Amino acid sequence: MGTDRINPLIAERTKNTEWFLDARFGMFIHWGLYAIPARGEWVRNNERISNEDYQIYFDEFEPVNYDPGVWAIAAKEAGMKYAVLTAKHHDGFCLFDSKFTNYKSTNTKAGKDLVQAFVEAFRAEGIKVGLYYSLLDWHHEDYPAYSDSIHPMRGNSEYKNKQHNFEGYLDYMHEQIRELCMNYGTIDIMWFDFSYDEMRGEKWRATELINMVRSLQPGIIINNRLEASGEFAGTIKTRNPSVSAGDFASPEQVIPSKGLMDEDGNSIPWEANFTLNNNWGYCSADKSYKTSKQIIRKLVECVSKNGNMLLNVGPNAKGEIPVESLSILKEIGIWMKHNSKSIYHCEKSQFSKPEWGYYTQNGKFLYAHIFDPSIGPLALLGLINKIKKARLISDGSEIKMIKPWNTNDYPDDAFINFGPKGMEEQFTFSLPD
């Protein structure tokens, strides 16, 4: 599938999005020191933990069971085509051997560059690799301390009375991103997080940063969060886009109702990121996991609207993906084994959304995803003369196309009579060339 149906300005600027739009499904991995307190990745902020108290987790960090090969196989078997790991989250802890800080995994009992192990393991399974880098940094002394106002802590309250040199922090940030672009081979995605209030775009020296990233990694794609933030993560400026507008929008925990278009109505690449429970980072008490069926429906809905899904796992302090997450990924993988051709390389259909579910389409193949189990014979409004044949995706069996007995009642309708299976099926319709 080409990017010709994607915003021409974005397609022109980064032809790199084609694999991304075909891949449709990726793994997000939030992992770091916060896995030890096991109360989510914002624990340091939420509980106003002091440097001294948070240092305990640095001193303890020893993921004895860290094996990114296990993570990669779980992602592959779930049908995920790319993975994004937090190289540095807001707490400032670096999972990579940066020469600009001592606050890094190689100085902990982990004793290794966790990013290096991640990229090697996932590439070995044929999965593209992305790195998440937090613009916020609660550890770095030159990141502005937060104000005791309505905003959640952006910096470290212990530095509140300290003069900080924000340009110095930006130099640090840019140099670390240079390290990530130079030291780990081909990086397919750079996932920045997040801009806020007045802190966006050139406040991060974004043009300089993006030009550097693209010069070192010409094939990379970059999300929109150097300019956008949570509430605006679903936007990319495309008329006279700035260099740092990003290559894809990044709505969080929601699916845009109509997909995402730019000011001219052209579709823009987007990727909705979701947690499996309610936490990005490991949270031992949070057992509110979504079901595999809920995830699959979200994935289908994303693709039906020209979007991707980035589904998160939060490994624990030992380096293990929680068993509940593994179980859900396995179930998704079983569905993907039979139905992935209705996901990969697919996009929004030329036909309007049916009331019983979603269409996805790949060229002359139209895929019907039936989510409303209550309906009887399936009426395909206005498709009767457009479908050559129909098959059940899971086993390829033929679905007889039966014209309604009284076509006066349903002009141009085609009914597909459910067999005993009846519900929750996916159908392939091959359309005439």
Ligand code: FHN
């Ligand atoms: O604050 C982060 C959060 O911890 C997590 O990384 C999400 C993932 O999209 N991004 C920010 C919230 O928007």
